[in-house]
Amino acid sequence: MKPVYLDNNATTQVAPEVLEAMLPYFHELYGNPSSMHSFGGQVMKQVRKARDRVAALLGASPEEIIFTSCGSESDNAAIRSALSSYPDKKHIVTSRVEHPAVRALCAHLATRGYRVTELPVDSEGRLDLEQYRKALTPDTAIVSLMWANNETGVIFPIEKAAEMARERDILFHTDAVQSVGKIPINLADTCIDMLSLSGHKLHAPKGIGVLYLRKGTKFSPFLIGGHQERGRRGGTEATPSIIGLGVAAELAQKKMDFENTFVKGLRDRLENTILSIVSNTKVNGDRVNRLPNTTSISFEFVEGEGILLMMDEYGICASSGSACTSGSLQPSHVLRAMGVPFTMAHGSIRFSLSVYNTDEEIDFVIEKLPPIIETLRGMSPYWKMGAQACREA
Amino acid sequence: MWDYTDKVKEHFLNPRNVGEIEDADGVAEVGSIACGDALKFTFKLDENGRIKDAKFKTFGCASAIASASAMTEMIKGMTVEEASKVTNQDIANYLGGLPQEKMHCSVLGREALERAITYYKGAPIKAEEEKIVCECFGVTEKEIERAIRENRLTSVEEVTNYTKAGGGCGNCHPLIQEIIDRVVSQIGETPFERPKLSNIRKIKMIEETLEREIRPALKHDGGDIELVDVVGNRVLVATRGACASCQASNQTLKNFVEVKLRELVLPELVVEEVSA
Numbered sequence: 001m002k003p004v005y006l007d008n009n010a011t012t013q014v015a016p017e018v019l020e021a022m023l024p025y026f027h028e029l030y031g032n033p034s035s036m037h038s039f040g041g042q043v044m045k046q047v048r049k050a051r052d053r054v055a056a057l058l059g060a061s062p063e064e065i066i067f068t069s070c071g072s073e074s075d076n077a078a079i080r081s082a083l084s085s086y087p088d089k090k091h092i093v094t095s096r097v098e099h100p101a102v103r104a105l106c107a108h109l110a111t112r113g114y115r116v117t118e119l120p121v122d123s124e125g126r127l128d129l130e131q132y133r134k135a136l137t138p139d140t141a142i143v144s145l146m147w148a149n150n151e152t153g154v155i156f157p158i159e160k161a162a163e164m165a166r167e168r169d170i171l172f173h174t175d176a177v178q179s180v181g182k183i184p185i186n187l188a189d190t191c192i193d194m195l196s197l198s199g200h201k202l203h204a205p206k207g208i209g210v211l212y213l214r215k216g217t218k219f220s221p222f223l224i225g226g227h228q229e230r231g232r233r234g235g236t237e238a239t240p241s242i243i244g245l246g247v248a249a250e251l252a253q254k255k256m257d258f259e260n261t262f263v264k265g266l267r268d269r270l271e272n273t274i275l276s277i278v279s280n281t282k283v284n285g286d287r288v289n290r291l292p293n294t295t296s297i298s299f300e301f302v303e304g305e306g307i308l309l310m311m312d313e314y315g316i317c318a319s320s321g322s323a324c325t326s327g328s329l330q331p332s333h334v335l336r337a338m339g340v341p342f343t344m345a346h347g348s349i350r351f352s353l354s355v356y357n358t359d360e361e362i363d364f365v366i367e368k369l370p371p372i373i374e375t376l377r378g379m380s381p382y383w384k385m386g387a388q389a390c391r392e393a
Numbered sequence: 394m395w396d397y398t399d400k401v402k403e404h405f406l407n408p409r410n411v412g413e414i415e416d417a418d419g420v421a422e423v424g425s426i427a428c429g430d431a432l433k434f435t436f437k438l439d440e441n442g443r444i445k446d447a448k449f450k451t452f453g454c455a456s457a458i459a460s461a462s463a464m465t466e467m468i469k470g471m472t473v474e475e476a477s478k479v480t481n482q483d484i485a486n487y488l489g490g491l492p493q494e495k496m497h498c499s500v501l502g503r504e505a506l507e508r509a510i511t512y513y514k515g516a517p518i519k520a521e522e523e524k525i526v527c528e529c530f531g532v533t534e535k536e537i538e539r540a541i542r543e544n545r546l547t548s549v550e551e552v553t554n555y556t557k558a559g560g561g562c563g564n565c566h567p568l569i570q571e572i573i574d575r576v577v578s579q580i581g582e583t584p585f586e587r588p589k590l591s592n593i594r595k596i597k598m599i600e601e602t603l604e605r606e607i608r609p610a611l612k613h614d615g616g617d618i619e620l621v622d623v624v625g626n627r628v629l630v631a632t633r634g635a636c637a638s639c640q641a642s643n644q645t646l647k648n649f650v651e652v653k654l655r656e657l658v659l660p661e662l663v664v665e666e667v668s669a
Contacts (some may be wrong), residue, residue, distance in 0.1 A: 329560030
């Protein structure tokens with residue numbers, strides 16, 4: 001059974017063009033780019049090309065691109081570098097809805113003498129810039145805010161937030177893992193100092209990431225070692241993955257319009273149809289300022305894990321913010337921060353599409369999902385009385 | 394993805410006895426939507442006092458649905474007395490086991506069964522008088538004590554897996570630890586050294602491993618081994634036959650018997666030879 005893969009915010013397939021470009025660098029052109037011989041030197045040229053391509057996607061210059069192993073490493077490198085570059089500043093500003101790579105790191109730093117402000121979001125998952133402004137202090141070493149949320153797709157006003165940090169000489173980092181390749185980004189026009197991206201979210205392989213570091217920004221390496229990446233990140237370059245990421249960046253740029261027209265169209269059709277067919281259903285998060293590929297839909301009175309496993313029987317892949325799937329006993333921190341009621345939070349399903357999804361796949365989900373919800377609601381002790389209450393209301 | 398057994402998946406996809414009995418003899422509602430799982434359970438007795446029908450409705454994950462389905466299947470045909478002896482472990486076993494983090498689903502099933510029986514007997518349910526330990530999930534001290542006792546739990550994490558208590562804000566962790574310490578000392582086990590296996594289970598597993606894995610190999614060389622005693626993690630054995638007079642038997646004990654036992658029973662085991 002070929003999966004209907006609608007979980008692209010978790011990870012994506014490696015694009016065929018990316019895989020093809022990578023293959024020679026495993027077994028034929030395996031030289032070390034740092035070597036003096038031309039066998040290694042030719043690989044260096046390809047690494048350079050990849051760096052140019054990534055820089056072009058971000059609107060950055062090539063020397064501002066540092067290859068890392070993943071988004072989490074980039075996040076760690078950015079935040080830790082800011083703290084060690086400004087040792088007198090002990091305050092971090094972030095949000096309640098960050099990815100664990102930032103959230104858990106900040107929680108860890110809070111036990112190491114740093115003060116962390118986690119900005120709240122409203123019921124639509126939006127940030128209040130006034131509240132943000134008030135959180136910035138002379139003691140603030142760094143702001144780290146995600147560009148787009150992985151669960152809801154809600155986009156934060158990152159350019160504006162970065163500008164406000166710059167006015168106060170505070171470093172600004174953004175985890176842009178979900179937004180790079182999906183929405184246009186031109187870092188040259190912004191005040192963003194550091195940005196994290198992850199290869200496997202944009203059809204490059206797992207195990208490759210990038211930290212963008214604005215020219216002139218103080219930096220202290222996270223991984224100390226050789227002279228690679230201009231001494232900013234030790235370790236022999238993962239040449240096949242870097243080259244793959246270069247191709248993926250170029251593809252993403254070419255397909256940006258397609259993503260924001262066709263993929264967005266698929267997402268909207270899925271969302272609107274499900275909402276109109278299935279009662280007691282709601283979209284989580286701001287539907288206007290949102291990634292084109294993501295929708296988080298809550299089905300009242302059912303539990304997300306059941307929905308996922310029943311969809312799994314048809315090969316439909318999605319994810320949920322429910323407690324049962326989160327590995328903890330509470331629903332996702334993002335939905336809780338938004339104040340989504342329990343009746344809704346436990347039954348939330350995230351569909352995240354990619355340029356490889358088709359109209360047929362969306363039709364298939366629209367056909368299979370409503371009966372699943374009906375079956376599970378038929379089993380739910382809350383369903384009848386819940387529906388009753390809604391009618392009365 | 395959870396590692397569910399085929400039986401859990403089967404009961405989730407084809408749950409038995411979904412619904413509600415109108416004129417039920419026993420009725421119970423446990424859990425809440427805020428906590429993420431809830432179960433409504435009803436049963437009806439026949440003229441001989443045996444459970445003729447049982448039905449459930451569940452809001453919860455796959456293992457909650459499967460646990461309720463399993464529980465209703467298990468108790469059909471039982472007397473109320475027999476059904477009252479069903480434990481959460483029985484429900485989990487019926488399903489071929491549940492992931493540790495999901496054991497609370499089997500506890501929810503047992504709770505519903507127990508409350509429905511209490512309802513049938515006409516005894517009052519005094520839930521509101523019980524002391525709540527975990528505010529996030531509304532878990533009472535009694536429920537925690539019972540889970541510790543019945544499942545020989547020794548850590549806060551395990552208590553969370555079985556009862557959900559402590560799975561939210563975490564403020565009650567010290568309180569849960571106190572309850573563990575108290576109950577564990579009551580049932581006569583040291584609170585700090587966590588025996589993953591009860592002694593009886595451990596000895597049984599050692600015997601089985603000797604029988605299945607070790608004896609046949611030794612017998613092949615004309616030797617044999619006998620389990621004399623198990624003291625803590627010391628496995629006291631006596632060698633027999635060719636082994637008893639073999640110069641290399643010490644090597645065999647360490648490199649073969651001990652390695653096997655550590656692999657299959659418990660990594661802390663030490664094999665010692667005694668004359669018996």
